[in-house]
Amino acid sequence: MSTAKPLSVFDAAQTARLLDFADMVDALAKAAADYAAGGIHAPERQVVPFPQGGVMLSMPATAQDIGIHKLVNVVPGNKALGLPTINGVVSVYNSRTGQALAVLDGPTVTARRTAAVSMLGIRTFLARAPRCVALMGSGTQSAGHAQALAALYPGLRTVIIGSSLANAQAFVKAHRSLDLMLAAADSVPADADVVITLTTSAVPVYAQPAQAGRLLIGVGAFKPELAEIAPDTLHHSQVYVDDPAGARHEAGDLIQANLDWSRVGSLATALSQGAPLEKPIVFKTVGCAAWDLAAARCALQKKEYLQLVN
Structure with missing residues (x-):
């Protein structure tokens, strides 16, 4: 019986290190073709209001290899509190099993x-x-x-x-x-x-x-x-x-x-x-969300990620 590996959670700095710009440009070109051909499913984002004027944005996407769900909160009033306007995460899943693979910092991915x-x-x-x-x-x-x-x-x-x-x-x-x-x-x-x-x-x-x-x-x-x-x-x-x-x-x-x-x-x-x-x-x-999925693909392929989770 296999034992599930602990979920890897990456902060903003770690997420940035996993997302090389040259790699992402190539991954986005592939994702654009996949998305247009129906190989990536990314429904229109759902927007849910917070009582104090902020919004929660829900953006899922799935493909043959992975699925992702970006959940970010945008609260303009945070600026007056000295807090970031955008907070949230991108969770990454195995498409075959649905098991969680990683959690990336949402604002950094975006x-x-x-x-x-x-x-x-x-x-x-x-x-x-x-x-x-x-x-x-x-x-x-x-x-x-x-x-x-x-x-x-x-x-x-x-x-x-x-x-x-x-x-x-x-x-x-x-x-x-x-x-x-x-x-x-x-x-x-x-x-x-x-x-x-x-x-x-x-x-x-x-x-x-x-x-x-x-x-x-x-x-x-x-x-x-x-x-x-x-x-x-x-x-x-x-x-x-x-x-x-x-x-x-x-x-x-x-x-x-x-x-x-x-x-x-x-x-x-x-x-x-x-x-x-x-x-x-x-x-x-x-x-x-298809572009967030492309970013997640890059993160999973980086040797730093592989070293941390293996």
């Missing part, structure tokens, strides 16, 4: 796989390696993206545009140890070939005309009432989304622009058929 999806977007929708990336936002998501850029494009010129120049300068100071040419600015440089919006703004923070050769990645607007990218920019760009089903309900930029969904492509299609790189491209991401 931040790193979200940044890795953007990095996959750069690899897919930009004709060459980026020369200058502008990050619009100076919060947690920007930190994750800066870490990903440093890992995959060391030495890259990276410009931070915050809600104020002071916030951008503070971000640069806090992350000066990263292998990037970090600089603060109050507007997007003319030579930026990638712009990534990472805010929770209800009004567009990027309204420049659509521009061939500049990839625009929208990350921060994850609810219908949020919008980071101006409608005119979207209407004059070829638009792709990471999750077509989720985007129809959550991509506030696209929803508010009344975009014709028949002309919105999917990441999976771009990966399999290519994209018109000579045109202005917007890649909008809303995230889904």
Whole structure:
């Protein structure tokens, strides 16, 4: 009779060590194909309100090898208490037996796989390696993206545009140890070939005309009432989304622009058929549990995980 191994629980730092950005970009490309083909099942996320204004988000996904359940709580009021806004876990299960394999830190998985999806977007929708990336936002998501850029494009010129120049300068100071040419600015440089919006703004923070050769990645607007990218920019760009089903309900930029969904492509299609790189491209991401499953696959394959559980 076999004895079940003790459940491995990884904190934020341990989870980060298990999630290598290069590995995740490759795993996400595979997961996108699997998800589009029905090999990964990831239903729409369930949102349950807390009495004091927070929400609990439940996001399961299953595949032939593993299943995951991400359960995270988002409580905006925590900021005033000096506590993290997002808390939660990603539990990982054996698909054949249903037995629990590991518990990963939820916010770390979310931040790193979200940044890795953007990095996959750069690899897919930009004709060459980026020369200058502008990050619009100076919060947690920007930190994750800066870490990903440093890992995959060391030495890259990276410009931070915050809600104020002071916030951008503070971000640069806090992350000066990263292998990037970090600089603060109050507007997007003319030579930026990638712009990534990472805010929770209800009004567009990027309204420049659509521009061939500049990839625009929208990350921060994850609810219908949020919008980071101006409608005119979207209407004059070829638009792709990471999750077509989720985007129809959550991509506030696209929803508010009344975009014709028949002309919105999917990441999976771009990966399999290519994209018109000579045109202005917007890649909008809303995230889904399939991407968390891809991250969990990476964690299970890392030698550090195998050493800890064997």
